[in-house]
Amino acid sequence: MTPAAYLTLAVLLVATVAFASGRWRPDAVAVLTLLALLLGGVISPEKGFAGFGSPVLVAVACVLVVSAALDRTGIAATIGRRILRAAGANELRLVITFGTVAGLLAGVMNSIGAIAVLLPAAMAAAREARMSPSKLLLPLALGTRLGGNLTLISGPSNLIASDALVHGGGRPLGLFEFLPLGLAFLIGGMAFIAYVGRRWLPDVPIHELPRSGRLMELYRLKERLFEVKIPEDSPLVGRTIGESNLGRAHGLTVLRITRAGRQILAPTREEVLFDGDLLTVQGLMEALTKDGALQTIGLGPATEVTAPLLESADVRVVEVIPAPRSTFAGKTLREIGFREKYGMTVLAIWREGQPRRTGLVDLPVRLGDALLVQGHRERIRLLKRDPEFLVLEPETEEIPRADRAAWALAAVVLMIAAITADVLPVAVATLLAAGIVVAGGCLTLEEVYRSIDWRALVMIGAMLPVGDALGATGAAGVVVTGTLEFIGRTPLAAMSALLLAAIAINQLMPSIAATALLAPIALQAAQATGGNPVAFVMAVVAGTGTTFTPISNPVNLLVMGPGGYKVSDYVRIGLPLALVLGAIAVLVIITFWPL
Structure with a gap:
């Protein structure tokens, strides 16, 4: 093994530990990993920065813009409202309906956009059905991930996998080539969640109280409320x-x-x-x-509150959560200037299954927190339009750009048609769709820039050349050779081992990073065993599609506060689900992409 290969593996080991620790932002870890390989001479500057000019980056950014247009024009919200009416009050039906529709939405828009649309509707449905939100929200989040393999543009990992095949001398993957795997994951995964997994989720009792009373009881506000006279x-x-x-x-x-x-x-x-x-x-x-x-x-002297009325016709108490790309993560309410900026009061913060009710102004806000806020209706309406937070109640006001919905639909149809017919490259087709939604007035230029997950783009740009370095230095070959000596050189054994490795590694780091690292290893394994490279890359895609920890997927983190989940809840349902999906993946891959 060459010194460059040793250095590459050492740097990636440190990066994996850094990703898993959660102490540093994933995009920062990715950039530092790239920097280490550049300084070590493993990657040339030309190749190191080529990732930031990759067509994958363009496609991911444009899909996010189109997804935002579907949200802004009310198309996605309309779907959410119809689910709410059709699902009824049956817990099993709600879990299946919301999870399945979340997966289908994630097939045409990014998973964060899908969860942002459906989360308020899911909270309302749980209240109407008098069921704990914890029984519905994690299945909803997992549903968006199960649908992430339906199409090529369902997620960045799919585009990265296709790009790796092209770089390895193969063909790009088709728009609907993922469909057999995606449908099997969505059907099999939701069946497991609905009939088995949901029984392992926590159940916060919902009492026969008015909505505000339930929230006050859940956050135990009365313990910190009292009355004083001037x-x-x-x-x-x-x-x-x-x-x-x-x-x-x-x-x-x-x-x-x-x-x-x-x-x-x-x-x-x-x-x-x-x-x-x-x-x-x-x-x-x-x-x-x-x-x-x-x-x-x-x-004057303090007395206990007998009737803690905190709502009226004009004042509401609602839950809000930091958006996945919120710039407020890590800042205290004092640093944010929350009360001055939004004109509302934070009553409590729900974190890791427990309410925090005092010292809130100096408590850093984390992704996964739920904030209980009190404010006037007009202020809450304004907060709903703020990209920093998501308000957990259904949208009742008029959709801002409903009259532009036809443009958004036309953009999606044209994009899918162009990619399916192979008339345009994926990056060009998605860029055309993004141009249409902007030209059609679905989004302003400011909203376009705000809709793009720049952190994800930085991570993709940094990790693509890091993945290439695995192959160029021979490090991927060393990993493959050592693994094959242990498990044998049959394609099925190698592909299964790769799938398990992808499942394990993806719980420790974002799926974007895991796919970029494992795709070159998959191609080396296919070459060493004489297997089908598409099948091996699909194994990586399948493995990175089983994310169930808050570390590996921001969507999982998004429901942590509103659902009152702990990390153990994710493992309790997610680990068995990952094993079930792994078995499904093996059967689907050997059927549709013979080894």
Whole structure:
């Protein structure tokens, strides 16, 4: 083995550990991996930066733009509403319907777009059926991944696999060549989830309470709510809530003011305080009632809240989650300026199966968190249009660009027709579709840039040359030779081992990175055993399609907070599902792509 091969394998081992740790952003790990190989002389600058000019990048970016157009014109939301009406209140039917439609949507738009459309509808359906959202949301997320192998453009991994075949001297994969594998995954996977896996999911009890009451009970808000009165001689009289410094200095959040029998919900920082006001505040009572702390800051004695009304005709309490590409991840609410920016109050944060109700302003927001917020309806409507967050309630207002839906549909049909007929290369066909939705007014240029997952593009651009380095240095050949000596040189054994390796590695790193690394190894294994290279690459695609950990797929992370899941819940249902899908994959591959 050459020194370059040793260095390549060592760098990839460190990268795998870095991906699995979750301490660093995946795109940063990918770029540092590429940088290490560039500095080590394994990859030339020309080849190292060629990944950022790859047609795969263009195709992925354009598919994201078209997906955003389907969302913005209301096409995807219409599908979600029809599911909600058709699925009824039966738990089994809801799981099958939402999971299957999520998979079908993921076949024509990216999985994040599909989950963003269906997640609010799924939450509403769970409420209507009086079932725990935890029974529905993870099957929904897994459904989007099961549908990720339906077409060539269903996900970046499929495009990377096709590109690897071309670089290896083979032919590109067709638009619907993935269909046998994708349909088998969707049907078999959803059958397993619906009839077996859903029984292993947690079940948060849903009581016969109004919606706001259920949320308050789930987040245990009453434990941190109390009422205080402003005495006549209080120094707070005449000051605004912002000037009172109750929040910054004392950790108190004013949620309601009762004044002369009138309720003021979600008061702004500019609301002036008067003597006799009864404030419903959120905070840690134990710290403030000790040694007369409340009296010191000008408040009367604290009493327990008997009727914690936090909603009205104009004020709502809703759950929101950080969007997968949110720039706020890792920032505290104070750094975000959440209350100043959005005019709403964060009441609690749900994280890893537990509510956090105090010290929220200095708690970094993570992907997978669910934030319980209180605000006026108009503010919530504005938040729904913000790309940083997803509001977990169905869209009821008019779709902004419903009159442009025909353009979006035409773009999708033309794109599929051009790729299927092999009239245009995939990158050109997707670029044409993206141009149509922009020219047709489905998206503004600002929305186009916002819809593209730049982190994913950076990761693809960095990992493509890293994958090529595995083959060029002989490192892939060394891995294949060592594996074949252990398992034997039959194509079936080698393909099965590759599939298992893809399943395992993909739980530790994003599927984009796993596919880019394993595709060159698949081609080497096919050559060494005399097998069908398409079958071996399909094994990689199948293995990277079994993502069930929050690390490996942002969609899984997206439902973590709203569903109240822990990592163990993902493993409990995901590991058996991955093994079932592995068995299905072997049968489908040897049937449609004989070894």
